[in-house]
Amino acid sequence: MKRVLFIFLAVWFIFTVVVFVMFFSTTQADSKGSGDGMPVLEAIETRASVRAYTDQAVEPEKIEQILRAGMAAPTARNQQPWAFVVIDDKALMTQLADSLPNAKMLASAPVAIVVCGDLSKAIEGEGATYWIQDASAATENILLAAHGLGLGAVWTGAYPVMSRVKVIREVLGLPSQIIPLNVIPMGYPQGETAPKDKWKRENVHLNNWATAY
Numbered sequence: 001m002k003r004v005l006f007i008f009l010a011v012w013f014i015f016t017v018v019v020f021v022m023f024f025s026t027t028q029a030d031s032k033g034s035g036d037g038m039p040v041l042e043a044i045e046t047r048a049s050v051r052a053y054t055d056q057a058v059e060p061e062k063i064e065q066i067l068r069a070g071m072a073a074p075t076a077r078n079q080q081p082w083a084f085v086v087i088d089d090k091a092l093m094t095q096l097a098d099s100l101p102n103a104k105m106l107a108s109a110p111v112a113i114v115v116c117g118d119l120s121k122a123i124e125g126e127g128a129t130y131w132i133q134d135a136s137a138a139t140e141n142i143l144l145a146a147h148g149l150g151l152g153a154v155w156t157g158a159y160p161v162m163s164r165v166k167v168i169r170e171v172l173g174l175p176s177q178i179i180p181l182n183v184i185p186m187g188y189p190q191g192e193t194a195p196k197d198k199w200k201r202e203n204v205h206l207n208n209w210a211t212a213y
Protein backbone atom coordinates (compact mmCIF):
# COMPACT_ATOMS: atom_id res chain seq x y z
CA MET A 1 0.00 0.00 0.00
CA LYS A 2 2.85 2.34 0.98
CA ARG A 3 4.59 1.60 -2.32
CA VAL A 4 1.45 2.49 -4.35
CA LEU A 5 1.13 5.76 -2.46
CA PHE A 6 4.82 6.54 -3.09
CA ILE A 7 4.48 5.89 -6.85
CA PHE A 8 1.33 8.01 -7.00
CA LEU A 9 3.05 10.93 -5.23
CA ALA A 10 6.14 10.63 -7.46
CA VAL A 11 4.02 10.69 -10.66
CA TRP A 12 2.00 13.63 -9.33
CA PHE A 13 5.22 15.54 -8.49
CA ILE A 14 6.73 14.97 -11.97
CA PHE A 15 3.47 16.02 -13.64
CA THR A 16 3.37 19.25 -11.61
CA VAL A 17 6.98 20.12 -12.50
CA VAL A 18 6.36 19.50 -16.25
CA VAL A 19 3.22 21.69 -16.25
CA PHE A 20 5.07 24.45 -14.39
CA VAL A 21 8.02 24.40 -16.83
CA MET A 22 5.71 24.46 -19.87
CA PHE A 23 3.70 27.39 -18.48
CA PHE A 24 6.86 29.36 -17.59
CA SER A 25 8.47 28.92 -21.03
CA THR A 26 5.25 30.07 -22.79
CA THR A 27 5.12 33.22 -20.65
CA GLN A 28 8.78 33.98 -21.44
CA ALA A 29 8.21 33.62 -25.20
CA ASP A 30 5.24 36.02 -25.10
CA SER A 31 7.16 38.66 -23.14
CA LYS A 32 9.89 38.63 -25.84
CA GLY A 33 7.29 39.70 -28.37
CA SER A 34 7.21 36.50 -30.36
CA GLY A 35 3.48 36.11 -29.68
CA ASP A 36 1.05 38.17 -31.77
CA GLY A 37 3.44 40.89 -33.00
CA MET A 38 1.55 43.70 -31.24
CA PRO A 39 4.66 45.42 -29.83
CA VAL A 40 5.87 46.05 -33.40
CA LEU A 41 2.58 47.59 -34.48
CA GLU A 42 2.42 49.67 -31.33
CA ALA A 43 5.92 51.05 -32.01
CA ILE A 44 4.99 51.86 -35.62
CA GLU A 45 1.75 53.59 -34.62
CA THR A 46 3.22 55.66 -31.78
CA ARG A 47 6.54 56.78 -33.35
CA ALA A 48 6.99 60.46 -34.16
CA SER A 49 9.96 62.61 -35.09
CA VAL A 50 11.51 63.92 -31.86
CA ARG A 51 13.64 67.08 -32.10
CA ALA A 52 14.26 67.97 -28.43
CA TYR A 53 16.24 65.85 -25.97
CA THR A 54 17.21 65.84 -22.30
CA ASP A 55 20.86 65.81 -21.21
CA GLN A 56 20.62 62.14 -20.21
CA ALA A 57 23.27 60.03 -21.97
CA VAL A 58 22.14 57.09 -24.10
CA GLU A 59 23.42 53.74 -22.85
CA PRO A 60 25.98 52.09 -25.21
CA GLU A 61 23.95 48.82 -25.07
CA LYS A 62 20.94 50.68 -26.45
CA ILE A 63 23.00 52.19 -29.26
CA GLU A 64 24.21 48.71 -30.23
CA GLN A 65 20.65 47.34 -30.10
CA ILE A 66 19.57 50.18 -32.41
CA LEU A 67 22.44 49.53 -34.84
CA ARG A 68 21.58 45.82 -34.85
CA ALA A 69 17.98 46.73 -35.73
CA GLY A 70 19.29 48.90 -38.58
CA MET A 71 21.39 46.08 -39.99
CA ALA A 72 18.47 43.65 -39.73
CA ALA A 73 16.69 45.54 -42.54
CA PRO A 74 16.12 43.87 -45.92
CA THR A 75 18.46 44.84 -48.76
CA ALA A 76 18.41 44.13 -52.48
CA ARG A 77 20.30 40.86 -53.12
CA ASN A 78 21.29 41.01 -49.44
CA GLN A 79 24.15 43.33 -50.39
CA GLN A 80 23.97 45.33 -47.12
CA PRO A 81 25.57 48.30 -48.92
CA TRP A 82 25.80 50.49 -45.87
CA ALA A 83 28.00 51.96 -43.16
CA PHE A 84 26.98 53.70 -39.94
CA VAL A 85 28.82 56.45 -38.10
CA VAL A 86 27.95 56.93 -34.43
CA ILE A 87 28.67 60.47 -33.20
CA ASP A 88 28.95 61.11 -29.48
CA ASP A 89 31.52 63.90 -29.62
CA LYS A 90 29.92 67.18 -28.53
CA ALA A 91 32.29 69.32 -30.62
CA LEU A 92 31.52 67.37 -33.81
CA MET A 93 27.80 67.50 -33.06
CA THR A 94 27.95 71.29 -32.66
CA GLN A 95 30.01 71.64 -35.83
CA LEU A 96 27.39 69.67 -37.80
CA ALA A 97 24.50 71.60 -36.20
CA ASP A 98 26.15 74.90 -37.17
CA SER A 99 26.62 73.81 -40.80
CA LEU A 100 23.32 71.98 -41.39
CA PRO A 101 20.34 74.35 -41.15
CA ASN A 102 17.94 71.36 -41.34
CA ALA A 103 19.54 69.58 -38.37
CA LYS A 104 19.94 72.26 -35.68
CA MET A 105 18.66 69.82 -33.04
CA LEU A 106 22.02 68.01 -33.29
CA ALA A 107 23.37 70.65 -30.90
CA SER A 108 21.29 69.26 -28.03
CA ALA A 109 21.40 65.56 -28.91
CA PRO A 110 23.65 63.29 -26.82
CA VAL A 111 24.23 60.98 -29.77
CA ALA A 112 23.56 60.68 -33.50
CA ILE A 113 23.80 57.95 -36.11
CA VAL A 114 24.74 58.78 -39.69
CA VAL A 115 23.33 56.20 -42.10
CA CYS A 116 25.51 55.97 -45.20
CA GLY A 117 25.49 54.08 -48.46
CA ASP A 118 28.71 52.24 -49.30
CA LEU A 119 29.05 52.34 -53.08
CA SER A 120 31.78 49.70 -53.00
CA LYS A 121 29.10 47.23 -51.84
CA ALA A 122 26.29 48.48 -54.09
CA ILE A 123 24.82 46.50 -56.99
CA GLU A 124 26.26 47.39 -60.40
CA GLY A 125 24.15 48.34 -63.43
CA GLU A 126 20.40 48.87 -63.36
CA GLY A 127 20.08 48.27 -59.60
CA ALA A 128 22.87 50.73 -58.73
CA THR A 129 20.61 53.03 -56.71
CA TYR A 130 19.00 50.27 -54.66
CA TRP A 131 21.44 51.33 -51.91
CA ILE A 132 19.14 54.30 -51.20
CA GLN A 133 16.20 52.01 -50.51
CA ASP A 134 18.39 49.64 -48.48
CA ALA A 135 19.77 52.44 -46.31
CA SER A 136 16.25 53.90 -45.96
CA ALA A 137 14.94 50.55 -44.69
CA ALA A 138 17.79 50.52 -42.14
CA THR A 139 16.89 54.08 -41.15
CA GLU A 140 13.27 53.23 -40.46
CA ASN A 141 14.36 50.23 -38.36
CA ILE A 142 16.68 52.55 -36.42
CA LEU A 143 13.88 55.07 -35.78
CA LEU A 144 11.51 52.34 -34.60
CA ALA A 145 14.11 50.66 -32.41
CA ALA A 146 15.03 53.98 -30.80
CA HIS A 147 11.36 54.66 -30.09
CA GLY A 148 10.85 51.14 -28.78
CA LEU A 149 13.71 51.69 -26.32
CA GLY A 150 12.19 54.93 -24.99
CA LEU A 151 14.36 57.27 -27.06
CA GLY A 152 13.36 60.00 -29.47
CA ALA A 153 14.95 60.46 -32.90
CA VAL A 154 14.47 62.20 -36.21
CA TRP A 155 15.60 61.48 -39.78
CA THR A 156 17.38 64.59 -41.07
CA GLY A 157 18.02 64.25 -44.77
CA ALA A 158 21.42 64.54 -46.45
CA TYR A 159 21.72 62.77 -49.86
CA PRO A 160 20.67 63.88 -52.51
CA VAL A 161 21.22 67.44 -51.21
CA MET A 162 24.89 67.63 -52.16
CA SER A 163 25.70 70.72 -50.04
CA ARG A 164 24.71 68.68 -46.94
CA VAL A 165 26.59 65.60 -48.17
CA LYS A 166 29.72 67.74 -48.58
CA VAL A 167 29.51 69.16 -45.04
CA ILE A 168 28.97 65.74 -43.43
CA ARG A 169 31.76 64.19 -45.52
CA GLU A 170 34.21 66.88 -44.43
CA VAL A 171 33.29 66.90 -40.74
CA LEU A 172 33.36 63.09 -40.39
CA GLY A 173 36.21 62.38 -42.82
CA LEU A 174 34.16 60.03 -45.01
CA PRO A 175 35.93 58.41 -47.98
CA SER A 176 34.53 59.06 -51.46
CA GLN A 177 32.61 55.76 -51.76
CA ILE A 178 30.64 56.53 -48.56
CA ILE A 179 27.54 58.66 -49.08
CA PRO A 180 25.64 59.97 -46.02
CA LEU A 181 21.92 59.45 -46.60
CA ASN A 182 20.87 61.08 -43.36
CA VAL A 183 21.85 62.06 -39.85
CA ILE A 184 19.68 60.77 -37.00
CA PRO A 185 20.04 62.77 -33.78
CA MET A 186 18.65 60.85 -30.81
CA GLY A 187 18.28 61.05 -27.06
CA TYR A 188 15.71 60.82 -24.30
CA PRO A 189 12.77 62.97 -25.42
CA GLN A 190 12.17 66.37 -23.87
CA GLY A 191 8.40 66.71 -23.62
CA GLU A 192 5.79 64.78 -25.54
CA THR A 193 5.46 64.50 -29.33
CA ALA A 194 2.16 63.16 -30.62
CA PRO A 195 2.27 60.85 -33.65
CA LYS A 196 0.48 62.10 -36.77
CA ASP A 197 -2.42 60.13 -38.16
CA LYS A 198 -1.50 59.69 -41.84
CA TRP A 199 -4.05 57.06 -42.82
CA LYS A 200 -5.83 58.13 -46.04
CA ARG A 201 -8.07 55.57 -47.66
CA GLU A 202 -7.99 57.51 -50.95
CA ASN A 203 -4.30 56.60 -51.32
CA VAL A 204 -5.20 52.93 -51.72
CA HIS A 205 -6.61 51.23 -54.84
CA LEU A 206 -8.08 47.76 -55.19
CA ASN A 207 -6.82 45.61 -58.08
CA ASN A 208 -7.22 48.44 -60.59
CA TRP A 209 -6.36 52.15 -60.35
CA ALA A 210 -10.00 53.01 -61.08
CA THR A 211 -11.34 51.07 -58.10
CA ALA A 212 -11.36 52.71 -54.69
CA TYR A 213 -10.34 50.56 -51.78
Ligand SMILES: Cc1cc2nc3c(=O)[nH]c(=O)nc-3n(C[C@H](O)[C@H](O)[C@H](O)COP(=O)(O)O)c2cc1C
Pocket (backbone or CB within 6 Å): 047, 048, 049, 050, 051, 102, 103, 154, 155, 156, 157, 195, 196
Ligand atom coordinates in the same frame (compact mmCIF):
# COMPACT_ATOMS: atom_id res chain seq x y z
C1 LIG B 1 13.83 61.73 -46.43
C2 LIG B 1 13.49 62.51 -45.18
C3 LIG B 1 14.15 63.67 -44.90
C4 LIG B 1 13.86 64.39 -43.74
N1 LIG B 1 14.60 65.50 -43.44
C5 LIG B 1 14.36 66.17 -42.30
C6 LIG B 1 15.19 67.26 -41.93
O1 LIG B 1 16.13 67.60 -42.63
N2 LIG B 1 14.93 67.91 -40.76
C7 LIG B 1 13.89 67.52 -39.94
O2 LIG B 1 13.69 68.15 -38.89
N3 LIG B 1 13.09 66.48 -40.26
C8 LIG B 1 13.29 65.80 -41.41
N4 LIG B 1 12.54 64.70 -41.73
C9 LIG B 1 11.45 64.27 -40.82
C10 LIG B 1 10.09 64.67 -41.40
O3 LIG B 1 9.90 66.04 -41.30
C11 LIG B 1 9.00 63.89 -40.62
O4 LIG B 1 9.22 62.50 -40.76
C12 LIG B 1 7.61 64.24 -41.14
O5 LIG B 1 7.28 65.56 -40.83
C13 LIG B 1 6.54 63.32 -40.55
O6 LIG B 1 6.54 63.42 -39.15
P1 LIG B 1 6.76 62.14 -38.22
O7 LIG B 1 8.13 61.59 -38.50
O8 LIG B 1 6.63 62.67 -36.82
O9 LIG B 1 5.70 61.14 -38.54
C14 LIG B 1 12.83 63.96 -42.87
C15 LIG B 1 12.16 62.76 -43.17
C16 LIG B 1 12.50 62.04 -44.29
C17 LIG B 1 11.80 60.72 -44.55
